[in-house]
Amino acid sequence: MGAVTRVPGYLGVGLVWLYRVTFGALFPTTCKYHPSCSEYAIQALKTHGLVRGSFMAGWRLLRCNPWSRGGYDPVRPKTVEPR
């Protein structure tokens, strides 16, 4: 995978960072999952790109509700050959 194809994913990562330094810091909360939702989003975007990564991050956010159990939930690695 070329560096260019990874650009959209990194744009997403930038947005997550923007969230982290603004609202994430203003409304501090601890996530019930490990890695935390924002960390998960960053990893998912880096590993799976913008589209799939965003869906994964969104799904994780929905799971991170008061009724869920939380726990260790890492981003699944890509099934294709590693970079």
Add this chain to the structure above:
Amino acid sequence: MTHFILYAIPIISSLEHIARNILDWIHTRLGITWAWSIVVLTVIVRILLVPLTVKQIHSMQNLQRFAPQMKEIQKKYKNDKQKQNEELMKFYRENNINPAASCLPMLAQLPVFISLYYALKQFSKHPPPGPQDFSWLHFVPNITWHTNTFWGGYVLLVVYVGSQMASTLFMSATADRTQRILFMVMPLVFVFIIARFPAGLVLYWVTTNLWTVGQGLITRRLMPRPAAPEKRTSRTPPKDDGDGGENGAEPKEPEPKPKPAAKAGPPRRVRRKKQAGRR
């Protein structure tokens, strides 16, 4: 810069419209000032979030009962944060703990916050026609002004810091001391950024924080701590070490445990009181 980025997203402008319409509705229907409309809007949002927060407070109380074991895990893996978190999560799962904090309820407040921010910005640029009362309680002359431009704003900021700290005390679920301290110190740092926000937004913040504190106080008083369905962890350990041993959390206080083992009921209560006192 971020303003341009955010304004480029159409959702932002529609959120701003919605906020403005709701505020307008509250203002005209209830016949209250714009500032009080913000307070009412905040209260409405928080009422809608009550089911989520009550659940959160419950699970937090549940979490506090396991504080000693969790501290033990943190101590054991203090040099390896990653491993520490993993072990903690495993501990939650094994003991059926539902950690209190979750991202969704917090995120639910984000759209309100963003829309209010932009609505207030628009208010200052294009105020509604006719004479308008933007003041609040005699010490805030105009809620669309930047908070650091008048003395009442500084009062508001002090109240913000206090209320933010108090709400952190009630709502931050983390048992990690450093993290708790960090959360407590944060408002002191952010107050410098917030000082440049419209006063109405700080009003929203103060209201939501005070609501959190009030809710915390009421739930603590009205709702007894969950009747310990997971008692097994405190009942069984004296006989077999298996419970704590799984997580490597048991060896903390080996001596006091065997004594209360004969009377399982009362000592547990004493322990709980101690925990509550410490907080």
